[in-house]
Amino acid sequence: MAIKKTASGWLVDSQPGGRGAKRFRKTFKTQAEAKAYDAWLHTQLLAKPEWQPAKRDVRKLSEVMDLWFAHHGSGLRAGADTRRRLLAVAHALGDPQVSQFTVDMFAQYRTRRLAQGVTANNLNREHSYMRAAFNELKRLGLWDGANPLGELRQYRIQENELTYLTHAQIRLLLGALSTARNPHVLLITKVCLSTGARWSEAEELQLSQVGAGIVQFARTKSGKVRAVPISQELESELRAHHRRNATTERIFGYAWSAFREGVERAGIALPDGQMTHALRHTFASHFMMNGGNILTLQRILGHQSLTMTMRYAHLAPEHLAEALRLNPLAHDTVRYAETEPNAC
Known part of the structure; x- marks a missing residue:
């Protein structure tokens, strides 16, 4: 509190809530009026909580992420993995007090990680997880x-x-996989090519999910069950494979490494990050090239947004035919227009 004599009168310059709180400045003709005003300000402090400075949140960023997990993340299928990622980011940032965590701090962290070779996709994923945690x-x-x-x-x-x-x-590929020592890799690949399943969905398939010409994928990325028809031949193969190799409800064992080795033996080059996922892309691409419906494909693949499925739309025969039929040179009046120079 400060009451000072100035050329224009007595100036009250006061922060009744302390440092960081709302500040008041007002000039009075007399010192008595200035003191009375200052006393009144202090009585208002209790009546108006908004005059109080905001309390600093001293919790660590990791504590807040653990709070998210306890109240929400623990109920998510991938909640434990998401918590692990969030805590890793918090510790990489130095685990600051959450009140001191700023957008600039995270932006600098991204820049450092990008320079260290971490992909932009991974950094976007970390960003999404932490932003979603604060929203929740x-x-x-x-x-x-x-x-x-x-x-x-x-x-x-x-x-x-x-x-x-x-x-x-x-x-x-199927020929190379047929010689693999792993007994599961060939049939898992067939399931992926026949249904558009992700590798993990096919690899973890249980016998109870197969029946009546349908495979039901339960442990999906979206968390929703989806059903895809399969041939009677493939269903019989799955049941016979279970009888020969399984001791539990699960049909297959792990076979990712065997698949990678099979791709190498077949001499097929696949982009980074698209090893087993190329099977899903193959199903979707051939589905559209053979005249499939984009909305049906969305349901089969389990995409929540049609935007994801539209990546395959350009492969549809109708799409390609329209490019030929509707391009600006498709009409004779344009294509064969006279191009002779004007007569002099």
């Missing part, structure tokens, strides 16, 4: 204020071309 904590009433990462834009990713196998490559 706010909904639960466990976080006040704005989301620290709410306004930060993610890195823009240049989409890679989706690689799919030709019929000749599929024959080469």
Whole structure:
């Protein structure tokens, strides 16, 4: 508190709530009026909590992420893995007090990680996880204020071309896998090519999920069950394989390494990150090239957004035919227009 004599009168310059709180400045003709005003300000402090400075949140960033897991993440299928990623980010940032965690701090962390060779996709994923955690904590009433990462834009990713196998490559791959020592890899690959399943969905398939010409994928990325028809021949193969090799409900054992070795023996080059996923792209690409419906494909693949499925739309015969039929040179009046020079 300060009451000072100035040329224009007695100046009250006061912060009744202390440092960081709301500040009041007013000039009076007399010292008595200035003192009375200052006393009144201090009585208002108790009546108006907004005059109090905001209390600093001294919790560590890791504590807040653990709070998210306890109240929300523990109920998610991938909650434990997400918690592990969030804590790794918190510790890489030096585990600051959450009140000191800023967007600039995270932006600098991203820049460092990018320079160390971490992909922009991975950094965008970390960004999404932490932003979502703060949003959920706010909904639960466990976080006040704005989301620290709410306004930060993610890195823009240049989409890679989706690689799919030709019929000749599929024959080469199946031939190479048929000689593998792993008893499961060939049939898992057939399931992926027949249904568009992710490798992990096919690899973890249980006998109870197969029946009546349908495979039901339960442990999916979206958490939703989806059903895909299969041939009677493939269903019989799955049941026979279970009888020969399984001791539990699960049909297959792990076979990712055997698949990679089979791809190498077949001499097929696949882009980084698209090893087993190329099977899913192959199913979707051939589905569209053979005249499949984009909405049906969305249901088969289990995409929540049609935007993801539209990546395959350009392979549809109708799409290609329209490019030929509707291009601006397709009409004779344009294509064969007279181009003779004007007469002099």
